[in-house]
Amino acid sequence: MSAKTDRIDRLAELTARKDEGGHGLWYEAFRRLRRNPLAMTGAVIILLFVLIAILAPWLAPHDPAAQTWLGEIRGAEGFIPGPRSGNWLGVDGLGRDELSRLIIGSRQSLLVGVVATLLGFTAGAILGGLSGAFLGMFGKAGRWVDSILMRFNDMALAVPSLLLAISVATILGQGLVTVMIAVGVTQIPVFARLLRGSMLAQSHSDYVLASTALGVRKRRIVLNHILPNSMSPVLVQATLSLATAIIEAAGLSFLGLGGANAANPEWGVMLADSQQYLATNLRLAVYPAVAIIITALGFTLLGEAMREALDPKLRK
């Protein structure tokens, strides 16, 4: 299958492997994470990002919506002031403080990222969990249900996610909620395949055989053993998904599907707004772009490091 599904499947199988040490899988993984400078960089970026988003109203030096310096721009015949003592990153084309807009904008990204990922996680986990449960509990009929669910899932997975998000957003119309749903929807098949694969891998493990041999009912085995032990790869994926979600959310806003709102700046919208000044004021495009990249990078670094820490084959 595709590289995307291969990656998901590889992640799904991780926790099913035998643990070498006496300690828990996560205990070992965290020890390795702590020694990995990339993981720590990612964690620091994420921590800063979350702190900035939470404390944004107190951190932002100015009102992000107030066009305080619009008169100045008009007076200077369209010249937009760059970084200076009152406005560390300068002002934007409508005379608003750029730094304040970036800081407040982080909230939107965090909100969309978290809500979209939660949505994808929840719906995907339900779908994948059901599929895996059917597979484990209902014999031949269950395998059929699982097979059909997963074929559809794979089809959804094969559609480029931004395209899928745009389609969903077009149907739902503009708005913040639209972006969250659209981005969340693209994550559903990823989580579904992952959890189902993870459950499948767990269901072949010895302790599941042992429970079956004890005469424990299948439903109980699935709910009490297979499901809880299948969650670690899903948590890793959630971290990685946050990066994708933040980028996709910015993409959708950039395309004008986010429902522009002057009081609530958003990095994607800021990027879109900067287009008309590209020739003269490239920095207006660079700031939000860098913000998006660094944030996404933070989640990717940590997520990939977690993958690596859990995966003995990726480890050197």
Add this chain to the structure above:
Amino acid sequence: MSLLSVRDLKVHFPIKRGVLFDRTIGHVYAVDGVSLDVERGGTYGLVGESGCGKSTLGRAVLRLVDVTSGSVEFDGKDLATLKGEPLRKERSRLQMVFQDPMSSLDPRQNVESILSEGLAAHGMIGDRKARRAHIQQTLDAVGLPRGALSRYPHEFSGGQRQRIGIARALVLKPDVIIADEPVSALDVSVQAQVINLLEELQNDLGLTYLVIAHDLAVVRHISDTIGVMYLGGIVEEAPSDVLYVSPRHPYTKALMSAVPVPDPEVEDSRERVLLKGDLPSPANPPTGCRFHTRCPWRQETRCDTERPELTLVGDGHKVACHWAAEIEAGEIQPKSDAVVGATTAEVA
């Protein structure tokens, strides 16, 4: 009547491929026509190389894998055809001890929860106090401290974990325990302790064992009867002292060559059978006698075409070899390079 009686048991795993829908493109003949009997209170030792289907056989008896055909008669019932609730209820009477004590324990369950799960599943719980008492009794029996109840598997050593695995099986008061390589994941120093524990428990509780191992040394002194398995089938079965003194099947002779004999004089003078080649794939087993591709005594006739039946050759001694009698009488000679006295033997 034996307590457990397996007849012509087959487990064939389908090999599936397919882009959209899976197609069966072949089978792994993991267990292919095995019959054996385990007497009440006795121990049947099953040995064979890795991949010959020992675990699959053990799991098939417990219905942990799907049985393709054959029967597993246990105390008058055919387990192979039982389904659903009746099968689940029957499970309390046959239990399994696994090879890897770590992976066979759920890392999220503490010992008390591990040991009560089976009791709950069979409604054997009684009141809380009675259950606790029973669990603690079981812990005592396997030699674990009482304080173990609230601890998790990763807090124990390998040998202790295997004791938890044994306790989990015991707590249901089963008649039969199938132990799949119960000590091969353990340090040599604790292997003997665990084997001794299994023996003690058998004496105290009258348990019936099917013990699986990949080398003869482990099952040697605890088994009454030993069956030697090769590529899905049993090639020789005999009371354990008989098997050690006079192995008849060429494959058993080869396995024996690998077991050191304590007496140095015997060790130096005995014949050794060296096997060439690898174990053939169980997905594509040789025709006729499964062992003919590696057998030093292979003959032009019958071996390649006809699968030998397990036939009685002595008191409780069964061999599946067309030429067992001729080999024993020395009428057939092995290929010259395959059997060597120890003086000329290079360790293969």
